Amino acid sequence: MQAIINRAKELLADGTVARVLGWKAGDLPYNPEPAYFETEESLKDFVYNGFCGANLSKYMIEASKLEGKTMVCLKPCDTYSFNQLIKEHRVDREKAYIIGVGCKGKLDIEKIRKMGIKGIESISGAELTEDADTLTIQTLYGEKTCAYADAMLERCHVCKGKEHKIYDELIGESKDTKDADRFEEVKRIEAMSPEEKFAFFQSELSKCIRCNACRNVCPACSCRKCVFDSNKFDSSQKANADSFEEKMFHIIRAFHVAGRCTDCGECSRVCPQGIPLHLFNRKFIKDIDELYGEYQAGEDTTSKAPLTSYTFEDAEPSIVGKRG
Amino acid sequence: MYKIAKENLSALFRKIAASQELYLPVKVSDQVNFRVWSEDAQVDLNTLKTVKSPKDAFFPQCENLYSVKKEGRKLSVEPGTLKEADFVVFGMKACDVQGIKVLDKVFLADPVDTYYAARREHGTIVAMACHEPEESCFCKVFGIDCADPASDVAVWMTEKELYWKPLTEKGQTLTESVKELLERADQKDEETIEEEKTKIRSIVEKLPYSGLSMEGWNGDALTERFNSAVWEELYKPCLACGTCTFVCPTCQCYDIKDYDTGHGIQRYRCWDSCMYSDFTMMAHGNNRTSQMQRFRQRFMHKLVYFPANNDGMYSCVGCGRCVEKCPASLNIVKVVKAFQKAGGEK
Amino acid sequence: MSIEEKEEFRPKIVAFCCNWCSYAGADLAGSSRLSYPADVKIIRVPCSCRVNPMFILRAFEKGADGVILCGCHPGDCHYSTGNFYARRRMTLLFSMLDYIGVENGRTRVEWVSAAEGVKFSQTMNEFVEKVRSLGKNVRLEDLRCRQ
Numbered sequence: 001m002q003a004i005i006n007r008a009k010e011l012l013a014d015g016t017v018a019r020v021l022g023w024k025a026g027d028l029p030y031n032p033e034p035a036y037f038e039t040e041e042s043l044k045d046f047v048y049n050g051f052c053g054a055n056l057s058k059y060m061i062e063a064s065k066l067e068g069k070t071m072v073c074l075k076p077c078d079t080y081s082f083n084q085l086i087k088e089h090r091v092d093r094e095k096a097y098i099i100g101v102g103c104k105g106k107l108d109i110e111k112i113r114k115m116g117i118k119g120i121e122s123i124s125g126a127e128l129t130e131d132a133d134t135l136t137i138q139t140l141y142g143e144k145t146c147a148y149a150d151a152m153l154e155r156c157h158v159c160k161g162k163e164h165k166i167y168d169e170l171i172g173e174s175k176d177t178k179d180a181d182r183f184e185e186v187k188r189i190e191a192m193s194p195e196e197k198f199a200f201f202q203s204e205l206s207k208c209i210r211c212n213a214c215r216n217v218c219p220a221c222s223c224r225k226c227v228f229d230s231n232k233f234d235s236s237q238k239a240n241a242d243s244f245e246e247k248m249f250h251i252i253r254a255f256h257v258a259g260r261c262t263d264c265g266e267c268s269r270v271c272p273q274g275i276p277l278h279l280f281n282r283k284f285i286k287d288i289d290e291l292y293g294e295y296q297a298g299e300d301t302t303s304k305a306p307l308t309s310y311t312f313e314d315a316e317p318s319i320v321g322k323r324g
Numbered sequence: 325m326y327k328i329a330k331e332n333l334s335a336l337f338r339k340i341a342a343s344q345e346l347y348l349p350v351k352v353s354d355q356v357n358f359r360v361w362s363e364d365a366q367v368d369l370n371t372l373k374t375v376k377s378p379k380d381a382f383f384p385q386c387e388n389l390y391s392v393k394k395e396g397r398k399l400s401v402e403p404g405t406l407k408e409a410d411f412v413v414f415g416m417k418a419c420d421v422q423g424i425k426v427l428d429k430v431f432l433a434d435p436v437d438t439y440y441a442a443r444r445e446h447g448t449i450v451a452m453a454c455h456e457p458e459e460s461c462f463c464k465v466f467g468i469d470c471a472d473p474a475s476d477v478a479v480w481m482t483e484k485e486l487y488w489k490p491l492t493e494k495g496q497t498l499t500e501s502v503k504e505l506l507e508r509a510d511q512k513d514e515e516t517i518e519e520e521k522t523k524i525r526s527i528v529e530k531l532p533y534s535g536l537s538m539e540g541w542n543g544d545a546l547t548e549r550f551n552s553a554v555w556e557e558l559y560k561p562c563l564a565c566g567t568c569t570f571v572c573p574t575c576q577c578y579d580i581k582d583y584d585t586g587h588g589i590q591r592y593r594c595w596d597s598c599m600y601s602d603f604t605m606m607a608h609g610n611n612r613t614s615q616m617q618r619f620r621q622r623f624m625h626k627l628v629y630f631p632a633n634n635d636g637m638y639s640c641v642g643c644g645r646c647v648e649k650c651p652a653s654l655n656i657v658k659v660v661k662a663f664q665k666a667g668g669e670k
Numbered sequence: 671m672s673i674e675e676k677e678e679f680r681p682k683i684v685a686f687c688c689n690w691c692s693y694a695g696a697d698l699a700g701s702s703r704l705s706y707p708a709d710v711k712i713i714r715v716p717c718s719c720r721v722n723p724m725f726i727l728r729a730f731e732k733g734a735d736g737v738i739l740c741g742c743h744p745g746d747c748h749y750s751t752g753n754f755y756a757r758r759r760m761t762l763l764f765s766m767l768d769y770i771g772v773e774n775g776r777t778r779v780e781w782v783s784a785a786e787g788v789k790f791s792q793t794m795n796e797f798v799e800k801v802r803s804l805g806k807n808v809r810l811e812d813l814r815c816r817q
Contacts, residue, residue, distance in 0.1 A: 027661060028459060028532065031653035034561040054652065058563075109648075114354075118372070118458045121532070140527055141456060189769065198771025198809055203353045209376060209385065211597075213565035213651045227724070231602055238579055239594035241386045244812040248727050251766055255723050258762055270651030272567050273355050273375055280766070287765050292758070307762075310754035312744060317761045317779040320768050585815045586732050 001048045001128065003171050004073060004101060009040050011071050017097050018068030021059055023052040029123040030109045034059055036070075048073065048172075050126035053106035053153060055266050057081035057091070058219045064092040072096050075103040076174065077155070079165040080262035080298030081219035086166075087301045088260070090222045100164035102172025104128055105148070105156035110274060112137070112151050117144045128172065149177070155265025155278070158182035165299060182263065186282050205246040207273035210239050214267035214277050220257040220297075227252070254280035259288060259307040262298035291315050326488040326499065326506035327513055333369075333486060337361050337414070339502050345411035347381045349374050358413065369415055369481065372458055373645060377573030378420050381413045382443045383427055385570075385595050389439075389580065392589040406442035412498060414450040418473035419463045419643040421451050423573025426630075426639045430576045448494045451475035453524060460644030462533035462657065468641060471524035480517050487517055533644070533657055540667060541660065543632025550624060554666045558659060559619035561652040566597030568646040568655070569622070574639045577603070598622045623659045681735035681801040683710045685794070686725065688718045690748035691783045692740030698787030706794035710738075717741070718779075719752035723763045726777070730810040736776045736801035740790070743781040753781070772809050775800045 008020045024035035025047040032047045034054050055078045063070040074082060079100065085091040107126055112135075119140030125132035125148060135151055137144045149157075158181065162174035189197060215221045215228075228249060230236055240246045254261075254277075263285060267277040288295055288306045292314070295306050328336055340346045341361050349368050350359040356371040358378040388404040416424075424444075431440035451473035454461070463470050472478065476495035480487040488506055490499040499506070528534055541549075569575040579596035582589050596603055598621045604611065612618050630639035640656055647655040687693040693714045699706065715721055718741025729737045739760060741753040760779050768774045778800075780793045 026653050027658060028647070031647075031655075033653040033658075036560060059561075118456060119527070119531075120459050140459070140530055186769075194768075194771045194773055196771075197769065201770045207353060207355055207357070207375075209570045211565050211567040211570045212600075213563065213567045216563040216565040217651050225601075229600070229602060231605065234584060236581075238581070238596055238600070239386045241583065241592055241594065242812045242814055244731050244810065247770065247810065248724075248731065251727065251763075251770070252724055255763060255766065270565075270567075272571055272649040273357075274353070283766060283769050284762055287762055291761065307755070307758055310751065310758055312754075314744075314754065314757055315761060317757065317764050317777075319761065320764045320777075321774040583814060585812075587815075587817055590814055 001046075004048055004099060005043050005046050007099065007169070007171060008037065008043055008046065008071055011097065012038075012040055012043075016069060017071040018066070019063075019070050020046070021056055021063055021070050021072040023047050023054070023073075029120060029126070030107070030112075036063075048101060049128060050104070050107040050148070051109070053108075053269055055081055055217070055219060055264050057085055058217065058222075058266075060091045060096055061085065061222055064090075064095045066095070069095055069097050071099060073099050073101045074164070074167070075101055075106075076162045076164050077103075077160060077262070077264050079167065080160065080296070081264050082298070083166050083301050084260055084262055084298040085219060085222070087298075087305075088222070098167045098169075100167035100170040102128065102170075102174040103162060104173075104175040105152040105159070105177035107135075107148075107151050108153040108269070111153075112146065115144075115146055115150075117146070149179075152177060153265060153269055154276075155263070155268065160263070160296070166301075182282060183286050185276070185279060186286050189279065201247070202243065204275050205250060206243065207275055208240060208246045208250070209273060210237070210246075210249065211272060213270045213272065214275075215253055217266045217270045218257065218261075219264065219266070220260045220262070221253070250277070250280055254284060257281065258284035259295070259305045260297050261285065262296070291319070325509040325514060325517070327485045327509045328488065328506050330481070330484055330486055332505060334367075336502055336505050337367065338363075339505055340412050340414070340498070343501065344409060346414060347378065347411065348414040358415075369452070372454060372456060373417070373643065373648070375645075375649070376571055377423055377643065377645065378413055378416050379423055379427060379573050381411070382424060382447060383431070383440055383576065387439060387593055389591045389593055391591070394588050404439070406438060407446050408442070410446045410448065412448045412450060414452075415479075416449055416451045416473075416475065417454055417643070418451060418468050418470040419461075419641040420573050421449060421473055421475045422463070422466065422468050422641040423643070424449070426574040426637065426641065427576055429634050429637065448477070448498050449475040450477040450479055450495075450498070453478070453480045453520070455481060455520070455524065457524065457527050457531060458644065459532055460647040461528075461531055462536055462642035462644060464528050464531070464534045464642070465536045465538060466638055466640065466642050469525070470528065471521040480520055482516060482520065485513075487513060533642075536657060536660060537664065538627075538638070538660065540663065541627040541631070541638070542636060543628060546624075546628055546632065549628055549663070550620070552663070552666070554662055555616055555620045558654075558662055559616045561654055562599070562615060562619050563652050564599050564601070564615050564618070565651060566599050567649050567651060569597035569599060570595060571645040571649050573641055573643055573645070574626070598625070623656060626656065627660075679802060679805060680707075680709050681798060681806075682733055683707075683736045683738065683794070683798055683801060684729040684734045685710050685712045686715050686718070686721050686737070686739045687712050687782075688720075688741040688748075688753075689714055689716050691742035691746065691781075692718075692790065694784035695740070695782040695786045695790040698784065699791040700787075702787045704787055704791035706791040707798045709798060710794050717747065717749055717752040718756040719749075719759070721756060721760075723759065726763060727810070730772075730776075730807060731812045732815050733807075733811055735804075735807040736778070736797060738778045738780060738793070738797050740780050740782045740793075743783055746783065767810070772807075773804050775804050776807060
């Protein structure tokens with residue numbers, strides 16, 4: 001973390017960048033917020049630890065409109081989103097000075113809470129300085145410990161790899177955290193009967209409160225005006241007045257980012273109701289991989305996206321029924 | 325005061341639900357929210373905070389106001405139905421109860437919101453003490469005592485028992501209807517509860533936010549706070565989603581919309597969020613055009629405009645849901661602290 | 671037993687037909703006096719790729735029991751490539767609908783040229799039969815739209 005701060009100070013001092021986009025320490029042990037730093041002095045609040053899960057690529061859309069360059073800290077998975085945004089002309093490569101920061105897996109405070117750990121006063125082991133595999137959590141109800149890996153975000157267990165796809169400089173070590181297949185859950189659902197599938201999604205989606213956090217945090221959701229907000233169109237909804245609307249919103253949202261979603265997992269991270277939204281995106285990714293060849297959005301900035309290309313021999317839609 | 329063994333709670337719920345609708349914290353797909361009790365519902369009284377506040381029971385996220393039916397060239401209008409049956413909300417917390425008081429100020433003031441008033445009239449609140457307050461809680465800042473919730477019935481839980489204390493006439497009526505399941509508590513039980521209260525209050529003292537100072541936040545601070553430069557910095561991480569407003573027990577803004585059913589129109593109202601770009605959109609456009617303005621609106625409303633119109637009552641109750649749920653880790657506490665810091669540096 | 675109870679279920683079908691091939695195919699079916707159920711409601715679109723996934727969902731929302739999309743045969747698109755895009759989109763969308771538990775038989779894509787009046791009527795007869803066997807769509811409708 002100190003190395004990032006030092007480099008940020010240098011870059012600010014020599015005028016390479018006008019501001020730094022990183023994370024600011026929160027007022028609880030687990031809530032750092034995305035923040036801009038414009039002076040050397042303000043960097044004293046800069047933090048980079050296990051709770052810095054936010055994908056800052058999304059913020060670069062706005063930062064690209066500002067005067068001067070922005071030094072942005074991107075984790076390996078965030079660089080996929082950044083590439084994808086370059087491809088869609090939503091960010092300006094020239095306006096970014098990318099520091100690829102190391103990642104040892106990011107933590108999910110909800111998972112810690114689900115373990116029954118509450119009244120958190122302090123957490124040690126979330127800093128990335130030492131190689132801690134255990135979090136030691138001081139709470140009002142006594143000291144608790146849990147394995148770092150058990151508190152990790154779901155997306156880190158199915159990590160795409162710790163290689164930064166785009167950067168100007170790299171700072172910090174990474175550690176491989178992948179220990180599961182990202183399509184495992186999708187396969188499990190695919191194997192269900194229509195009744196079971198429906199019951200599963202109904203129960204998950206009935207929790208949706210239409211806060212739009214999944215959409216607003218998503219780097220692929222960068223439309224100026226979302227179809228679900230447009231008052232010129234009767235699809236505008238602010239609440240799920242009927243269970244149909246929950247499905248409509250989530251299917252259409254996932255469809256709109258199909259082929260563009262890098263599977264960064266931000267939607268599932270921010271959902272206040274813990275809906276596994278990645279299950280929609282990964283279904284599309286899996287289908288695309290199987291039907292149109294392996295494709296990873298954000299791997300590069302030039303390849304053609306699967307939904308804006310075609311071949312004469314593409315599978316017919318009837319394949320859906322035939323695959324069983 | 326009465327008591328009931330915890331293993332008999334499902335009998336209690338069954339009994340209440342036999343004569344009226346019962347809302348209580350139910351776990352569905354790993355998340356606890358207030359839902360209607362049913363025989364197979366997974367009731368969870370140990371989770372301190374439901375994701376959404378229980379304000380739904382009185383002010384649902386979506387509610388039909390009237391329907392228009394089209395038959396040939398004739399239009400007929402049918403008003404939405406008002407709540408006519410009694411219901412019970414079990415397991416609200418002291419902060420949630422205060423949240424309802426805030427809503428009362430809005431919806432029961434002239435002109436009275438008949439839909440809300442009907443629900444308030446028919447609803448009985450059973451509030452539960454918070455046995456293990458969490459780090460995101462700051463109800464103490466607003467003078468709320470989570471150890472002794474004031475509502476129709478107050479309940480406390482110990483390891484084996486649930487203690488039940490009716491506080492109002494509605495509470496008495498409910499108690500009468502389930503009396504056969506309750507046992508009278510004795511002096512020793514009273515002492516147990518007093519001990520529990522002391523224990524809870526001592527934990528509350530230790531919470532990180534309990535010392536938060538609300539100095540400078542009141543109706544008189546309007547111009548100074550409104551024009552402050554602090555907002556320009558504060559709003560930046562905000563993603564403009566509505567999480568904070570939808571989990572909040574006091575957010576009361578709503579939008580009214582029409583739904584075309586193909587054979588008529590349903591006019592309904594649903595929660596709105598001041599974080600959304602079309603919030604309070606009017607024919608001439610929108611009077612808040614930037615996210616900074618929208619962000620400012622939320623906190624100014626809670627901490628300045630509302631107290632100015634309601635004898636100093638804040639429309640924040642310190643439940644801490646926004647603290648836990650904001651995707652960008654922003655929250656009302658950070659706002660209050662940022663102003664404190666800016667004030668100190670002046 | 672009353673007559674009403676015996677009355678069998680008649681599914682509502684929405685068919686999106688491209689202007690250049692399938693709509694003309696439907697025309698031909700009509701002028702050739704080939705029959706297909708009146709429950710099929712045709713919506714003419716300029717090209718099969720004009721059909722946004724939202725159209726499909728919207729049809730279900732308003733009470734359709736099955737939705738079929740008809741366009742020019744691959745390679746014959748009036749705009750050269752429109753149906754190729756539509757093909758990928760619909761494959762993914764139908765797969766997603768199947769994934770959330772909406773029976774796959776309720777959705778279909780068929781390529782029908784302007785000369786294939788017979789194919790059009792056959793396809794529709796088949797599709798209506800299939801949807802009839804699946805029964806009423808209850809998983810993807812907005813209850814407010816029920817009469």
